[in-house]
Amino acid sequence: MSEIIRYEHVDISYKGELAVHDVSFSVEEGEILGIVGESGSGKSTLIKAAMGLLGRDGLVTRGDIWYQGLDLPDLKPKEMRKICGSEIGMIFQMAGSSFCPIRTVRAQLYESVREHEKLTKEEFEVQVTELFEKFGFDDPKRILDSYPFELSGGMQQRVGIVAAMLLNPKILMADEPTSALDVSVQKQVVDEMCMIREKFGTTILLVTHNLGVIRAMADKVLVLENGEVREYGKTKEVLENPQSEYTKKLLSAVLELRR
Numbered sequence: 001m002s003e004i005i006r007y008e009h010v011d012i013s014y015k016g017e018l019a020v021h022d023v024s025f026s027v028e029e030g031e032i033l034g035i036v037g038e039s040g041s042g043k044s045t046l047i048k049a050a051m052g053l054l055g056r057d058g059l060v061t062r063g064d065i066w067y068q069g070l071d072l073p074d075l076k077p078k079e080m081r082k083i084c085g086s087e088i089g090m091i092f093q094m095a096g097s098s099f100c101p102i103r104t105v106r107a108q109l110y111e112s113v114r115e116h117e118k119l120t121k122e123e124f125e126v127q128v129t130e131l132f133e134k135f136g137f138d139d140p141k142r143i144l145d146s147y148p149f150e151l152s153g154g155m156q157q158r159v160g161i162v163a164a165m166l167l168n169p170k171i172l173m174a175d176e177p178t179s180a181l182d183v184s185v186q187k188q189v190v191d192e193m194c195m196i197r198e199k200f201g202t203t204i205l206l207v208t209h210n211l212g213v214i215r216a217m218a219d220k221v222l223v224l225e226n227g228e229v230r231e232y233g234k235t236k237e238v239l240e241n242p243q244s245e246y247t248k249k250l251l252s253a254v255l256e257l258r259r
């Protein structure tokens, strides 16, 4: 396996205030990295930085994020738009909210593919139907004909995952993809993401509060506290034998919740 993305001594600030400090890690092709930490520890900021999504107030002020020889924070918006979606895909907490409510799922998926690839409606129909079938959807046509509000929140999230895979990105950034879902749909989404790695070999950077999801999916874990790395290693080792006091605290909080 070879390295696909590398963060090197990354600092990120919002309006001059440091939110992430001196973060370094690398992820190999096909690997799933879980990023955990309390609310506000900088998890989303880390993955947004790779996609140029920090907004007007956010800036990578030091370090590099290397992807295939490109330093992502240095890319111009036009270069970044080419990579976003087709090379690096993203799944948000509520995929449903990024769909337009008054257009069908089909029209929106077609438009997002057309931004990167020239293909006819007929070619798109074949491709998208195959993909939905691969993910085990019984009736892709019904979903494609639907308006987003006609689908449940769980179904919208699952469609969001398929949508992210339409362009077959090499890396998928998933920001709390399960946290707005009830437990039964959480399991489906976890299974779907594991399938993505298995069938497409996609690398996944997964931000989550849920250590159960990390245990089920991630090969490695990065633990963040106040924007700094407290621990980084293989999932089993970190969860079974945490070295930092902060990781121990996170793990014991889960145990207390279970009691």
Ligand SMILES: Nc1ncnc2c1ncn2[C@@H]1O[C@H](COP(=O)(O)OP(=O)(O)OP(=O)(O)O)[C@@H](O)[C@H]1O
Pocket: 014, 015, 019, 037, 038, 039, 040, 041, 042, 043, 044, 045, 046, 054, 055, 057, 058
């Ligand atoms: N647009 C913004 N403007 C100013 N500060 C921001 C902005 N976005 C995030 N921050 C700050 O940066 C820090 C890290 O936030 P971030 O959202 O990355 O944390 P997180 O670990 O993903 O939290 P959560 O789990 O609640 O989503 C926080 O202190 C937050 O207040």
